[in-house]
Amino acid sequence: MSYPDRNNPYTFNPYLEWRKKVDYYQADPFVQKMIRVFAGDEAEKVDAEAAAFSKKVSFRWRDLAERIATPDNRPYMMHYDGHKNRIDRIVRPYEIEVMEKEVFAEAWFSPKTSLWTRFIKLYLLSQNSEAGLVCPLICTWGMADLLEKYADTPETRHILEHTRDGINGEFAIGAQFVSEIQGGSDVPANLLEAVEEDGRWRLYGTKFFCSAAHADYSVVTAKPKGSEEVALFVIPMWLDGNREKEIRNGFTIDRLKWKMGTVELPTAEITFNGAAAYPVGPLNRGVANVVGIVLTCSRLALSIGSAGGMARGLREVEKYGEFRTAFGIALKDFPMMAAQYLTNAGCVRRTIAGNFKVYKAFIELPGGLSVGLDGGGLSVSSKADEPPELRKHRFDVRQLILLQKITVARDAIDLSRLGISAFGGHGVMEDFSSFPRMFRDGMVNELWEGPRNVLLTQLFMDFQKVRNWYPPNEFAGRILQGADETLVRGFAKELEEILETPHLFDMDEKTIAVCGQWDDFCERFFHAYQDLALAEVEAAG
Structure with missing residues (x-):
């Protein structure tokens, strides 16, 4: 029997001491096994690089991230200096500026950095739930891939060099400014205007969601004057010699957003008034390139990062279940909690396995993804005589990335909620665990790079565009090749039935019912793909 004691000696220190000593990779x-299974001949090198990187991210950068996450360290704007000069300085904590330099110095986008090393480093870095750093890193990935394909002027080649190889030891930070107040995800509704003046393009108008507003460069969508086509530009946030003077490149930062999540990340509303900009790619292919290259990288990276956060959450919940007791019993020994742990573990493992499988397909795809589909399913960069098998494979990867983004984004939120519940009342304490931050950031990530309903609609439209050369049942069979035949036949039949509806834009009972079925189907289908990936890994021994 227990009695009142004013000097209660209970402490969480044994659990905290364990947590302080955890090396994420070790x-x-x-995930070490996943590297051995998927990275092939590179596995030994990637393993060594991951182990070295983990020493930084698991300790020094973890501690910096926790300091940055406190409310008193949120970024804020200083619009004017003491002499009333407009400077639009984004004030961020010193810790994030230090950590940002150290993280970007890893040369993520250099040809010398293995694509598998990039994957595993992002997976590990994301375990610190520091969106003020991870988001610009992801944005820079998309910008780097875009410039690799289209940098063809001295200015864009310089930006590529700064991003990929660094200049004087400094690596560029990228952003992407796409959304406008009237359009949101409807990029063709952009009204930002690009005007060619004296041989140079300049931007006029506003962008409503500009994340990583502290970056060195940004990819921006705009319509050339007199055109209804959206073009893609990259802008320096300061022109040469003006960063030190705090003179922005023809734009003002009107305010920083007050968000429920990713609060360490400066997200701004920006007005452009003649910002110098450099076109990237054909002026009439801006939507295709921003979606097919920039957002594809972001969607892929968001899923990798979410898997990393889920892995840390699972590890800490399971250890807490060993440490914490209630009614004289360890939490892990309550059947209800044990069932929850099993649910969490299964979700995390299949998410990681699915991520590896999709990423491998992505990096091994000849010529990269399609940046658009026409009636024949040809990518813009493809030859007309591309083999049908390769065309289908390119389509498969495109759809898997979209399916993964919507599925993992929701699963990450669900896992965070379950993790908060496992910690009981302590679960909602911001300074007790990273779960509250993971949950808030997860809510934002589900919207970033395309809300769920937008991506579901895009998936449906894509399938309708290719039906004449790629039957739905064949797609289901290819994606789930090796799974139980009854399961595959069931999915194939359901997909064919759903796609009998030609589009999702009739406001009637039938279409609304199909929309609900499509949402449910996509999640179940991708979970089946993840389960298959996990089974393949387990079979590898």
């Missing part, structure tokens, strides 16, 4: 034998 504590994750499952």
